[in-house]
Amino acid sequence: MTVLSGAPANQLAVANPWSMVPSLGNLDAYISAANRLPLLTQEEEQGFARRLRDHNDLEAAGALILSHLRLVISISRQYLGYGLPHGDLIQEGNVGLMKAVKRFDPDQGVRLVSYAMHWIKAEIHEYILKNWRMVKVATTKAQRKLFFNLRSMKQGFKADSADGDTHRDTLSADEVSQVASRLNVKPEEVLEMETRMSGGDVLLDPSPSDDGDEGFGPIAYLADASQEPTAQLESRQRDRLSTDGISTALAALDDRSRRIVEERWLKVNDDGSGGMTLHELAEVYKVSAERIRQIEVAAMKKMKKALAEFA
Structure with missing residues (x-):
């Protein structure tokens, strides 16, 4: 065993003081060991802090950190209600403690415990915000x-x-x-x-339940089938037929047949307006409405054949 320089003669420490603290895998043992570590007096704390600041003495930094591990444990208990592992909260708090020790100035007249609380809470807050939900719930200062x-x-x-109003959650x-x-x-x-x-997290694509039933999740209604390659090819083919294909099929008709098809089909609006009726076209060409219908049927057959050849 060796004596840490800067510490009183009766304060003994092993060559590697970190060996006194178990890993966080055994949480109860870790907490018990951290609570048994001795606290530093203000003079000892300032001595170690000056050695760290002036000489980058890592042994002094270790002494400051070890003596404040119980502070991290105490603060981390305040955040157990978020459902995150206590060991993870302590680990993040220890990161904040190490940052505080690195930045601590002993000449400011405050104890490390007061200075470190801000850094410990800040790291734990950041961890909770990142891990409490898959989607971040708070990003701005107000949030x-x-x-x-x-x-x-x-x-x-x-x-x-x-008493009658305690059931209300909002x-x-x-x-x-x-x-x-x-x-x-x-x-x-x-x-x-x-x-x-x-609100809670929802699985995008849940696995089937134990009884074999398919799980229903947002993926069922968020998937965009129109972006599938086969759907896109079919869409392009329809667009081509409705533009170039129709133009080619109309070009195969005589003037009268083409006008009848255009007035009966292509010039009609969604609300039914526009275009011409069989009787209106019959008056234009001085024939019966039945004859206009026969010309229309023959023209449609001819266009269908032209479209099949175009495709």
């Missing part, structure tokens, strides 16, 4: 503020409400205004975050 305060405020409203208009005023955000932002937090 982050709402995300970490809205649920606890809603619980407070329920505790203060009448905020009332008055409660929305109170939250917006207290957090200095817009009421619309409060309602939007409440909606986001009340």
Whole structure:
């Protein structure tokens, strides 16, 4: 065993102090070991911090980190309600602690515990926002503020409400205004975050259930069949037939037959207006309406044959 320089003579440490802390795989052992690590006095803390700042002494950095692991554990417990693993929360908090130790200035007159709390919470917040849902629920400063305060405020409203109103999960208009005023955000932002937090993740393409039934998910109605290669080829073929093909088929007709087809089919609007009736065309060509119908049928057969050859 060796004595850490800068520490009192009665404070002994092994050559590798990190060996005293189990891995986070055994969470109970880790927490127990972290809580047994000795705290530093203000003089010891400043001594280690100056050694780190002035000489980049990693042994001093380790002493500062080890003595504050219990702080990370304590802060991480505040975020267990989000359903994320406690070990992951502690690990992210430790990242924040290491950042705080690296940036800590002992000459500012504050203890590391006060300075580190901000960095520890910031890392845990970032982890929660990235992993609580597959889709990010909070990206702006106002949304982050709402995300970490809205649920606890809603619980407070329920505790203060009448017994008959505790079943309500959504905020009332008055409660929305109170939250917006207290957090200095817009009421619309409060309602939007409440909606986001009340929703859950949905599998895009769920697997069949245990009894063999097909799972139904958004993929069933989000898939765009029109973009399939076969559908696109068919669409292009229809477009070609409806433009160049029709023009070629009409060119095979005589003038009278072509006009009859155009007036009876091509000039008619979706609402039924436009074009000419059989009787109107019969008056133009001084024949009977039945004769116009016969010419139309013959022209359509001729066009059908021309379209088949064009395709």
